[in-house]
Amino acid sequence: MSNYVANIDYIIIFLYIIMLITIGIYSYRKDSTYTDFMLAGRGMTTPMLISTMVSTYYGLDILFGSSEMAFNDGLMAFFGYALSSLAFYLFVAFYMSKKLRSANFVSLPEILEKTYGNKTSSIGAISSMVYCLPTTSLFALGRVSEFVFGIDANYGALLLGGIALGYTLLGGLKAVAITDTIQFSLMCITVAVGVPLLIHEVGGFVAIKELVPEGHFEFFGTVPPWLLLAYASSSLAILIDPSLYQRIFASQNARQARNAILSATAIWTAFDWLVVAGGIAALAAVSKGILVSTVHPNDAFLIAVTYALPIGLSGIFLAGVLATAMSTIDGYTLVAGSNISYDIYRPLVKPDATDKELVKATKISIVIAWTIGYLVAFQFERIMALLIFVTTVILSTVFVPLLMALFYKGKKTSLAGLLSCSFGLVSVFVYYIGLAKIGIYNETWGTYIWTFSLFGQEFSVWQEYSLFFCLPLSLLGFFIGNLFGVKSKGSTIRGGLK
């Protein structure tokens, strides 16, 4: 067991876990319809909607990823990375939420199905499912379990991830939203208390400035501009995040969805700053000798804040960290399950499936999605690379056809959707495999880089630049398909969705 965690902290964590199980049992309805199960009957209150948006999207990958980036590169983690996503959230709130909610959809691939037909929506459903597998969250949950309970990461992820799976199966989105609300509050309150205490512990920012390298206080650090742009473009995933879409579909009306996203954006920004400030303060704590110099940048934030908090509060903080992972696991597993049942099984196998059959198929699919996520989680050494890869896959496959479905008022053919998805998907694999073959692995940046000379100038192509090539190809596929295809039935949903 961890040296930083006292018995009272364990009691708090135990009570938190009991509470989650109770909520799962309370939310269980034997005769729930598919809309009840997947969208909580489209009747979520605004606080629940905000909480479930914030806590689902904000997982341990972001908590640890941002703090690690801040630990290594300083302010760049906030100004170069986190802030870039702000514009996309605002775009979803003002330009997309109304179109999405008023069309009464159930899932993201359903938009592709209505616009381009089954083939395109099936490819979209597969990439959405892969993106939503709870791989990184289960991996991170395992690592936190190791720190908190001293148990093997595999068992920790199995036990705590299993609890998240259990209440998701029992209550669907309603259980997920209720637990997310509690988890959201835990996350916010503990980070709001823990980070200022940590900063106070190391002597405030005046002391931090002297303890960390000077480059840590440059807004964009020493990261190459193209890489910064690549990071920013990966935030495009916000525009097609299946879990965010599900929350919009689950809102009572478009206005509520927009207001919830705007509130969530303000909360995400404050959260991002505190995590980045905590990451920089953790480095200062290492320089000051408060933390051992061998601490892994990934764990530094967790250890430093736990150290700074008094006994009892550190238990609540650790419960908040577990909550961060579990709220992401439940939300994304639910969506991945629905991609299998509603977006693949229903249109391709059983178009006339009843509500009861769909709920049953979704529950089985949730278990399948969780199991795949668990099995994959511990197979990769570089889990962040896997996260970037699946984000690239969904962006390259779905981004162009989906945004065209919503905003392009011209002709939309089935072939356009199919070629756009396929060009994007194939180009990702070609790019990744190709760069791994001709590029050289860079230990410092943890990625493949291909360097070549042209007209006496040296150029570098990084694995992270994949979107610069795959998105234009997906767009090219769309226009080629539109040129040769016939107008699809679904493309009558003109100018976006009713």
Added chain:
Amino acid sequence: MIGWDWLTFFCAIFLGSCGAGLLYVFLRDSYRNLSKREK
């Protein structure tokens, strides 16, 4: 205290009050719904 401290302080107050506020509203609504159902 310098600018970064103030920013951290402001974000902490905002985040903490959002967490507590939303939890309060959620619990209040849940209690009201429960009372309504019992009636």
